[in-house]
Amino acid sequence: MNEVIEIIGSALWFILPAYFANATPVVLGGRQPLDGGRCLGDGRRIFGDGKTVRGFVAGIVAGTVIGVLQGIAKGSFSHYFSLGFLLALGALLGDLMGSFIKRRLGIERGGALPGLDQLGFVIIALLLASLVEVPRWQAIIAIFMITPALHLATNFIGYKLKLKSRPY
Ligand code: CTP
Ligand code: MG
Numbered sequence: 001m002n003e004v005i006e007i008i009g010s011a012l013w014f015i016l017p018a019y020f021a022n023a024t025p026v027v028l029g030g031r032q033p034l035d036g037g038r039c040l041g042d043g044r045r046i047f048g049d050g051k052t053v054r055g056f057v058a059g060i061v062a063g064t065v066i067g068v069l070q071g072i073a074k075g076s077f078s079h080y081f082s083l084g085f086l087l088a089l090g091a092l093l094g095d096l097m098g099s100f101i102k103r104r105l106g107i108e109r110g111g112a113l114p115g116l117d118q119l120g121f122v123i124i125a126l127l128l129a130s131l132v133e134v135p136r137w138q139a140i141i142a143i144f145m146i147t148p149a150l151h152l153a154t155n156f157i158g159y160k161l162k163l164k165s166r167p168y
Helices: 002-028 053-074 077-104 116-129 137-160
Strands: none
Touching: 002 053, 002 077, 002 116, 002 137, 053 077, 077 116, 116 137
């Protein structure tokens, strides 16, 4: 039991910058879309209006700041700085890839693609972070089990706070 709690704790500690990077754009997102309003040959937007320049930058900064704070707490600045930046960048790129795939499937901005919506950002975040650190496999399993529930819960809270137009 104690071991399970310890794994969950270390998993959340590791992935925390990705969570902040993913959540910040909901609050700090702007208007200028990353794709500049452009469509691909299929007539659909590259990413759509839900992916903005300001959201992208704000997410990377927020996740990196969390990494810096973790580094200060642990006394290992450069490791956590790199980790925070890579997790944040990965989270935003993963989120962007998700929107790209959704548009290609004809799912409009804000439409759901269960699975990808909850885990896409975390998969790419872990991939980029692996350049610096690979968590033990138990922690990776924990991240994949916890993230969908946490993502749905925080999105529901964001919806109730009228930050988001949809509850997922
Ligand atoms: N957001 C942003 N910039 C980003 C990512 C997100 O501004 N790079 C903001 C947008 O206001 C977006 C909100 O965060 O509406 C929630 O993000 P998400 O659910 O990923 O976007 P959706 O609007 O659902 O669009 P999509 O269907 O493309 O996922
Ligand atoms: Mg969405």
